[in-house]
Amino acid sequence: MPPRFPPGFRFGTSTASYQIEGAVSSDGKGPSIWDTFTAKPGAVVDGSSGAQACDHYHRYAEDVRLMGELGTNGYRFSISWPRIQPSGKGRPSPKGLAFYDRLIDECLEHGVQPMATLYHWDLPQALEDDGGWLNRATIEHFAEYAAIVGDRFGDRVEHWVPINEPNVITIMGYAIGMHAPGRALMFEAMPVAHHLLLAHGRAAIALRESVRGRIPSIGCANNHAPMWPASDDPADVGATKLFDGLWNGLFMEPLLLGRYPEDTLPLVEDAIQDGDMTTIRQPLDFYGVNYYNPMRIGATEDDSELPFEFRPIVGYPMTDFGWPVVPEALREWLVMTRARFRAALPPLMVTESGCAYDIEPDEHGVVDDQARIDYLEGHLEAVAKAIQRGVDVRGYYCWSLMDNFEWAEGYTQRFGLVHVDFETQQRTPKRSFDWYRQFIAAQKQYAE
Numbered sequence: 001m002p003p004r005f006p007p008g009f010r011f012g013t014s015t016a017s018y019q020i021e022g023a024v025s026s027d028g029k030g031p032s033i034w035d036t037f038t039a040k041p042g043a044v045v046d047g048s049s050g051a052q053a054c055d056h057y058h059r060y061a062e063d064v065r066l067m068g069e070l071g072t073n074g075y076r077f078s079i080s081w082p083r084i085q086p087s088g089k090g091r092p093s094p095k096g097l098a099f100y101d102r103l104i105d106e107c108l109e110h111g112v113q114p115m116a117t118l119y120h121w122d123l124p125q126a127l128e129d130d131g132g133w134l135n136r137a138t139i140e141h142f143a144e145y146a147a148i149v150g151d152r153f154g155d156r157v158e159h160w161v162p163i164n165e166p167n168v169i170t171i172m173g174y175a176i177g178m179h180a181p182g183r184a185l186m187f188e189a190m191p192v193a194h195h196l197l198l199a200h201g202r203a204a205i206a207l208r209e210s211v212r213g214r215i216p217s218i219g220c221a222n223n224h225a226p227m228w229p230a231s232d233d234p235a236d237v238g239a240t241k242l243f244d245g246l247w248n249g250l251f252m253e254p255l256l257l258g259r260y261p262e263d264t265l266p267l268v269e270d271a272i273q274d275g276d277m278t279t280i281r282q283p284l285d286f287y288g289v290n291y292y293n294p295m296r297i298g299a300t301e302d303d304s305e306l307p308f309e310f311r312p313i314v315g316y317p318m319t320d321f322g323w324p325v326v327p328e329a330l331r332e333w334l335v336m337t338r339a340r341f342r343a344a345l346p347p348l349m350v351t352e353s354g355c356a357y358d359i360e361p362d363e364h365g366v367v368d369d370q371a372r373i374d375y376l377e378g379h380l381e382a383v384a385k386a387i388q389r390g391v392d393v394r395g396y397y398c399w400s401l402m403d404n405f406e407w408a409e410g411y412t413q414r415f416g417l418v419h420v421d422f423e424t425q426q427r428t429p430k431r432s433f434d435w436y437r438q439f440i441a442a443q444k445q446y447a448e
C-alpha cells in the first residue's frame with residue numbers, strides 16, 4: 001500500500017516554457033537569451049534548441065488531457081516573459097496573454113490547479129543587451145511584467161513562483177557560462193544573486209497588488225542540494241561549508257530571515273542598497289524546493305581557480321544523467337530545514353523532483369522505465385516520512401510531465417513521465433505514468 005498523504009496534498013507535474021513550447025517566434029514572441037544562446041556553436045551538446053521542443057504551444061490541449069488521465073490536481077508551468085512582452089517592457093502582447101488564458105482554462109476544466117512560474121530562464125534578449133540580471137533596472141521591468149500577469153491570470157492561478165532556481169541562474173548562467181546568457185564571470189557574478197532575490201520580492205509585492213478576486217498564494221522554487229564533504233579532512237569540510245553557503249544559504253536565508261549567511265555576505269555586499277533586505281523578505285505562502293540529489297564537495301589543489309570541486313557519490317543507483325539517486329537525502333533536507341527555521345518556515349512544496357533515463361518505446365510501444373518508478377516511489381515515501389515527523393509538506397510536482405529540451409544537454413536527457421518522439425511529436429505515456437496514476441488514484445480512495 002502506498003503511504004497516505006494529507007487531504008488537499010497536490011500531486012503534480014512540472015515543466016517550463018522554453019523546454020516545451022517551441023513556437024519561439026510565433027504570434028509576435030520576442031527572442032529570449034535561450035534563443036540566442038542555443039545558436040552559439042558548442043553551447044548545447046547535440047547542437048539543438050527549443051525552437052520546436054514539444055510544440056506544446058500548439059499541442060497544449062493534448063498535453064492537458066494527459067494530465068487529466070494522470071489524475072493530477074496540480075501543474076507547474078512557466079510563462080514566457082518575451083511572449084507577454086517581446087522586448088521585456090511596454091504593452092503586453094494580446095496573443096501571448098491569450099495562449100496562457102487557454103492553457104489555464106484547459107487545466108481547470110481537467111481539475112488541474114495551475115502553479116505559474118514567472119521566470120524559468122527565458123529573459124527577453126533586449127533586457128540582456130542592457131546588462132540582464134547584472135543591471136538593477138531589470139528588476140523594475142520584472143515587477144511590471146508580474147503586475148501584468150497577476151492582473152490577467154490571478155483569478156485562476158492557485159500558486160505563484162516568481163523565479164525558478166536563482167542559484168542555478170547565477171552559477172550556471174553568469175558565473176560559469178554553461179547556461180544562457182553564457183557569461184563566465186566567476187565571483188563577479190554575485191550581484192546577479194542579489195538582483196534575482198530582489199526581483200522575487202518585487203514580483204511578490206506586484207502580484208499581491210494586482211491579483212483580484214482571491215488572495216494569491218506566493219512562494220518560490222529554489223534548488224537545494226544537501227552538501228556532503230568528501231572526507232573528514234578539515235580542508236574538505238571547509239570547502240563544503242563555503243559551497244553550501246553559495247548554493248543553499250545565499251538564497252534561502254534572505255528569503256526566510258532577511259539576511260545573507262555571514263560568510264557569504266562579503267560577496268554580495270556591494271550590490272545591497274537601503275531597504276533591499278526588507279523587499280526580499282516578503283511573506284511566503286509556501287517555500288518550494290527543487291530537489292534532485294546531494295552533492296559531494298572536496299577542497300582543490302594549489303593550481304585550481306576555485307577552492308572547491310565536485311566529487312562523485314558512489315554506492316547509490318545512478319540516473320542516465322549521472323546523478324545519484326538518494327531519496328533519504330530529501331527526507332533529511334525536509335526534516336533539517338524545519339528544525340533550522342521553525343516558525344520562519346512556511347509550508348513546503350516539492351516543486352520539482354525527477355530523473356533522466358534514456359529509454360525508448362519497445363516493439364510493443366511500451367516504455368518500460370522501472371528505474372523512474374523506483375525513483376518516484378522512493379522520493380514520495382521520503383516526503384511521506386518527513387510529513388510523519390511533523391514537516392508541513394503540501395505538494396510534490398514531478399519533473400517532468402514529458403520529455404523536453406534539457407538546456408545545455410539538448411534532447412539527450414529524458415525526464416518525462418510521457419515519452420516524446422521529437423520527429424513526429426507523438427506522445428507515449430511511460431510505465432511510470434501509469435504507476436503515478438495508480439498512486440494518485442489510491443490517495444483518492446483513502447479519502448473516500
Ligand code: PNW
Pocket residue numbers: 016019164165168172223290352399406415
Ligand atoms: C532544474 N545543477 O535545472 C530546472 O528547474 C529544470 O528546468 C531542469 O530541466 C531540471 O532541473 C533538470 O535538470 C537544474 O547544475 C539545472 O545542479 C542544473 C542543476 C540543477 C537543476
